[in-house]
Amino acid sequence: MSSEPAPLLVLDLTGTFAFGLNGALTAVRAARLDVVGVVVLGMITALGGGFIRDVLIDSLPPATLRDWRYYTLAAVGGLIAFALSRHLRRIGTAIVVLDAIGLSAFAVIGAIKALDSGLGVAPSVLLxxxxxxxxxxxxxVLVGRIPSVLHSGLYAIPALVAAAMTVAAVEWGFYGPPAALGAATACFLIRVLGLHYGLNAPEPLETRGGSGDPHPRKEPS
Incomplete structure (x- = not known):
């Protein structure tokens, strides 16, 4: 069982359940999968980031395998998503909110666990x-889509803000549940407001509705 302080454990388990739901709902929307495929993709979404982190910091076996609550919540989230799949058009907002919750929780937890493993400031923010x-x-990648982190600027950026706030709070000696909640809230708000207002990071000129070339060459017909 996890030895995390209760507030951090709640945050971690909340993120796991939210990402399990979100990942499975996204899988339903992006691909025609049976119940096994939906639940597996929900679990991958919920547990994959933690797996990568724990392997990189040599915390083996990963925490999500040592504590039954993680993979159980991920699986339950996937099953709930499968049951709700017929109402997918009505719950588009829920998918976005769940994604933002999972993103926020895991950015904070990942940074804390990296610091606890002895890593420095920059590596902890990165993890x-x-x-x-x-x-x-x-x-x-498994459903054949370009990952959100590569084309949605306000996806990785909110996570970066939350991780940086968490690491700064620890380094400056005032980290605790309020600081963790504040960092997670900042990530959540940036992500949701970015989606609501269509905000994004700068893109190359050629992707902004034009070629970006004042004298574009004609392609052969």
Whole structure:
């Protein structure tokens, strides 16, 4: 069983369940899968980032395998998503909210676990981001989509903000449940507001509705 402080454990388990639901719902929307495929992709989304983090910090076996609550919540989330799949069009907002919750929780938890393993500031921030986006990236690759982290600027950026806030709080000596919640809330708000207002990171000129070349060459017909 996990030895995390109760508030962090709740945050971690909440993120696991949210990502299990979100990953499975996203899988239903992106691909025609049976119940096994939906649940597996939900579990991959929920557990993948933590697997990557624990392997990199040499915390083996991964925490999600040592504590039955993680993989159980991920599986239950996948099953609930499968049951709700017929109402997918009505729960689009829920998918976005669940994704933002999971992203926020895992960015904070990933950064804390990296610090606890003895890593420095920059690697801990990086592993916070990896924990947050890793599972969703694996899921997107498996269903044949470009991972969100590669084309949605306000996906990795909110995770980076939360991880950086968490690491800063620890380094400055005032980390605790309020700081963790504040970092997670910042990530959640940036992600949701970015989606609501269509905000994104800068893109190359050639992808902004034009070629970006003042004298584009004609392609042969």
């Amino acid at each position: 916070g981001v990896v924990t947050a986006v890793g599972g969703g990236t694996i899921r997107d």
